[in-house]
Amino acid sequence: MITGIGSLPFQDVDRALDLIFTTCPDIPFWPQLPKRSPDENMYSTFLEHVPCIKWDREKNTVFMDTQDTEGIEGFYEDVMGENLDAFAMSEKVAPGFYRFLERLKDISHGVKSIKGQLTGPFSMGLGLKDEKGVPVIYNYGFFDIIKKALHMKAQWMIKEIRSRYPDKDIIIFFDEPYMVSFGTAYVTIGKQEAISIFNDVINGVDAIKGIHCCGNTDWSVLLGCDIDIINYDAFNYMDTIFYFKEELRGFLKRGGKISPGIVPSSDAVLDKTVDDMIGLLKRFRKNMEGLSEIKDEKSLLITTSCGLGSLNDKEALKAMELLKKLSEI
Numbered sequence: 001m002i003t004g005i006g007s008l009p010f011q012d013v014d015r016a017l018d019l020i021f022t023t024c025p026d027i028p029f030w031p032q033l034p035k036r037s038p039d040e041n042m043y044s045t046f047l048e049h050v051p052c053i054k055w056d057r058e059k060n061t062v063f064m065d066t067q068d069t070e071g072i073e074g075f076y077e078d079v080m081g082e083n084l085d086a087f088a089m090s091e092k093v094a095p096g097f098y099r100f101l102e103r104l105k106d107i108s109h110g111v112k113s114i115k116g117q118l119t120g121p122f123s124m125g126l127g128l129k130d131e132k133g134v135p136v137i138y139n140y141g142f143f144d145i146i147k148k149a150l151h152m153k154a155q156w157m158i159k160e161i162r163s164r165y166p167d168k169d170i171i172i173f174f175d176e177p178y179m180v181s182f183g184t185a186y187v188t189i190g191k192q193e194a195i196s197i198f199n200d201v202i203n204g205v206d207a208i209k210g211i212h213c214c215g216n217t218d219w220s221v222l223l224g225c226d227i228d229i230i231n232y233d234a235f236n237y238m239d240t241i242f243y244f245k246e247e248l249r250g251f252l253k254r255g256g257k258i259s260p261g262i263v264p265s266s267d268a269v270l271d272k273t274v275d276d277m278i279g280l281l282k283r284f285r286k287n288m289e290g291l292s293e294i295k296d297e298k299s300l301l302i303t304t305s306c307g308l309g310s311l312n313d314k315e316a317l318k319a320m321e322l323l324k325k326l327s328e329i
């Protein structure tokens with residue numbers, strides 16, 4: 001089976017959905033279009049209505065003002081009261097989500113699962129800075145706001161999908177590009193603390209839960225989380241997750257699944273063929289031997305190596321074409 005990571009380079013929501021529904025009819029996903037608006041980038045979309053968040057519209061940036069505590073008390077009241085509507089994404093920041101839900105009815109009879117996504121806590125904590133330019137992940141009190149907001153927004157997304165399509169499984173990916181920095185001098189977060197950060201957000205999320213990381217990292221961290229799917233960049237870093245064999249074996253034994261991002265999400269895609277992708281898929285299967293037998297090829301979830309939002313239209317179309325061809329073979 002195939003699905004996408006989330007972002008596409010188009011300006012038009014319906015064009016994005018046409019491509020998604022044609023390419024990924026079994027597991028469609030809602031599109032984020034960062035080139036359409038800065039409100040659709042990986043930070044702004046999921047920080048709407050979160051206290052202390054400020055937008056610099058001239059620079060198209062967002063930061064957390066820890067000097068402005070207005071709204072924090074009400075925020076925690078909404079969290080404790082499980083008021084999910086207080087954490088809704090508006091159509092302004094997520095037009096693709098609303099149009100997706102509206103148009104999904106046209107193909108819903110053939111849909112096996114519905115995928116959504118949001119930025120994960122590690123990447124949000126490192127990418128979002130306070131008013132002094134310090135990553136908010138190091139301010140434990142204010143980072144708690146971010147973690148709880150992400151958990152509640154995931155739950156709101158699930159509620160909205162399930163209210164319209166109650167018979168479909170829901171997959172939620174937490175996107176974690178900043179995990180490539182884990183273990184470097186830039187990040188002073190330890191392994192157990194990182195696992196706790198993920199579990200604080202993921203636990204209780206009422207869906208199939210995945211983490212997407214589009215680079216190399218210390219895979220023992222993600223393999224130690226309470227997660228169902230790990231999706232990784234198998235095009236550029238095919239073998240790296242298999243260096244952690246014991247942790248990987250334990251993850252698979254607990255029922256976890258590894259989802260390879262086979263199709264490149266860079267301009268390299270223009271030079272690739274479906275035979276190249278099949279070769280990578282065979283290599284992945286070879287690596288899995290002795291760890292977990294893939295009994296049913298259709299149960300393997302294949303994606304692009306990352307989101308396609310930074311590509312041009314031609315590159316994104318080629319990537320989705322390769323995904324579609326893989327699903328047809």
